[in-house]
Amino acid sequence: MLTKIRKRDGREVPFNIEKIANAIFKAAMAAGGNDYSIALKLAEQVVSELEVEYGHTVPGVEDIQDTVEKVLIEKGHARTAKEYILYRAERTRVREMNTRLMKVFEDLTFKEAAENDIKRENANIDGDTAMGTMLRYGSESAKQFYDLFILKPAHSKAHKDGDIHIHDMDFLTLTTTCCQIDIEKLFKGGYCTGHGYLREPNDIQSYAALACIAIQSNQNDQHGGQSIPNFDYGMAFGVAKTYARLYRQNLINAIEIMTGSNEHEKDIQAIFKSIEEEHDRKPSLNSKNTSEAYKKLEAGYLEEIIKDKDIIVKAQNFAEKRANIETERRAYQAMEALIHNLNTMHSRAGAQIPFSSINYGMDTSPEGRLVIKSVLLATEAGLGNGETPIFPIHIFRVKEGINYNPEDPNYDLFKLACRVSAKRLFPNFSFLDAPFNLKYYKPGHPETEIAYMGCRTRVIGNVYDPEREIVYGRGNLSFTSINLPRLAIKSGRNIDRFFDELDRIIDLVIDQLIERFEIQAKKKVKNFPFLMGQGVWLDSEKLGREDEIREVLKHGT
Known part of the structure; x- marks a missing residue:
């Protein structure tokens, strides 16, 4: 009499015929049956055959399942047998995946990165740290889950076989890849990171800090790189604000020293305000015509409170000179800090350096030129011990009439960029x-000037909205690569077979990417508090917190 069975791990446990009957009944229901008594009779037949075949030995789980299949087929229950076989195969797949996952966890736990490929999979993550290892635990678990329950079998098989590679599969159901952040739009009025609201910056150093925070915050909403397509244009506003503030403060200081009194400070502050409100003018950097026109306008106001014109001229010249020097210094320090921050700050559970890139080179304003010059010089200087900075990736835009020819206004910056x-x-x-x-x-x-992201991809064409072929607020949704060398080898030098198979794989990848898009499209604004909630992605500012992102996602590639 059968009293025990042997589990896959070697343990012997009491035999229970109901488990066999229940398994048969589930398969029968999947095939359209509904009579449990038939399942019980078939289970009894299975037991009879097991007792004959195994006698006084203890059968294993696989032995029992083999016998169930045999009995179902012999007794004419082919459809139930098919469902049982499929169920058994699925359970086997789940067990194998769990076994593989546990092996992965074991290696992640006890092996160093030098001995473990998975820990070295992402160069921006230190796999030997606690947070780096924890990130890999989550990543590998997610991949196994998606392979088991989300991917279509055909997509999963192609990925496992190496015909295709589904990039960033650990984020399959979670988010998109990357975005080009319009910092000019983002900084206007300030923005919220989800943990507090940041005021609009008023100094180049604050601009640089908020640019880093924007990259870091958006990296937490996406799995790929973050790009600033208008770095020079956007940062130029910070330089302008810095210069205006420094000029004004130096003018007040100079007048106080020359007159020996600080009684004019409030009046001078009022003059600054009047000029800005009535004439929409501010002190501006290194632009001779603009600067002289401003100083002439300002002098007219100052003469009402300071009768000595010589003092006014000297004070203005001093303020201009000092503001130029101090603004250049602050701009360089801001760019130096930005580069250091982008090579040291972390996102995603504190384990990954954000993959960042900045685009510049086209702004010919004095402020924009200073930004370009400063970021290049800070990059040339390197990090603390002179190391070459890995981030941000710099893309210098080259254009005839702007910086390509010797007579172009930014040609000197192009030469510096080459150096x-x-x-x-x-x-x-x-x-x-x-x-x-x-x-x-x-x-x-500037929104039509080609910009590149960290992986050197570009987003500009827009089949969804051809009137908005721009770079700002757009990015990549997902990537899947086709393994062409493998395809060629499998084709055995047969060119027709190669292209036939390529067509098939392309169709499969299209299907896989559309399926992934459908998952992404069902996400809501609240799932991306910075990317969508702060209007970083194009048109996302038109959506509410509970709205799906399907339509605006179509601006991506």
Whole structure:
């Protein structure tokens, strides 16, 4: 009489015929049956055969399942047998995956990164740290779950076989890849990171700090790189504010020293306010015509409270000179801090350096030029011990009429960029006059200037909204690679077979990417508090917290 069975781990446990009957009944119901008594009779037949075959030995789980299949087929229950076989295969797959996952966990726990490929999979994560290892635990678990329950079997098989590679599969159901952040729009009025509201910055150093925070915050909403497409244009506002503040403070200081009194400070502050409100003018950096016009306007106001014109001229010249020097210094320090921050700050559970890139080179304003010069010089200087900074990735835009020819206004910065690149590998260069870039370019519209993300991808064409072929607020949704060398090897030098198989794989990848998009499209704004909640992604500011992101996601690629 059968009293025990042997589990897969070797343990012997009491035999229970109901478990066999229940398994048969589940398979029968899947095939359209509903009579438990038949399942019980079939289970009794299974027991009879087991007792004959195994006698006084203890059968294993696999032995019992083999016998169930045999009995179902012999007794004419082919459809039930098919469902049982499928169920058994699925359970086997689950067990195998769990076994593999536990092995992965074991290696992550007890092996160093030097001995474990998974710990070294992402160069931006230190796999030997506690947070780095914890991140890998979550990542590998997610991949196994998606493979088991989310991916279509055909997609899963192609990925496992190496015909395709589904990138960032650990984020399959969670988010998109990357975005190009319009910092000019983001900084206006300030923004919220989810843990507090940041005021609009008023100094170049604050601008640099908030740029880093924006990259860090958006990295927590996406799994890929973060790019600032208008770094020079956006940061130029910070330089302008810094210069205006320093000029005004130096003017007040100079007048106080020259007159020997601070009684004019409130009146001078009122003059600054009047000029700004009535004439929409502020002190501006290194632009001779603008600067002289402003000083002349300002002098007219100052003469009402300071009768000595010589004092006014000297004070203005002093303020201008000191403001230029101090603004240059603060701009350099701001860029130096930005580079240091982007190479040291973490996101995602404190384990990953954000993958960041910045695009610049086209702003010909004095403020924009200072930003470009400062970030290049800070990059050339390197990190604390002179190391080459890994981040941000720099992309210097090259354009005839802007910086390509000796007579162009930013040609000196192009030469500086070449010098820095020769030493530090950055910046990379993008050429806006290339036909595939030039067709999108509209002079005076920085949003049409080609920008690149960390992985060197670009987003500009827009089949969803052809009127908005711009770079700001757009990015990549998902990637899947096709393994062409493997395809060629499998084709055995048969070119027709190669292209037939390539067509099949392309169709499969299209299906897989559309399926992934459908998952992403069902997400809501609240799932991306910074990317969507702060209007970083194009048109996301039109959505409410509970709205799906399907339509705005179509701006991506």
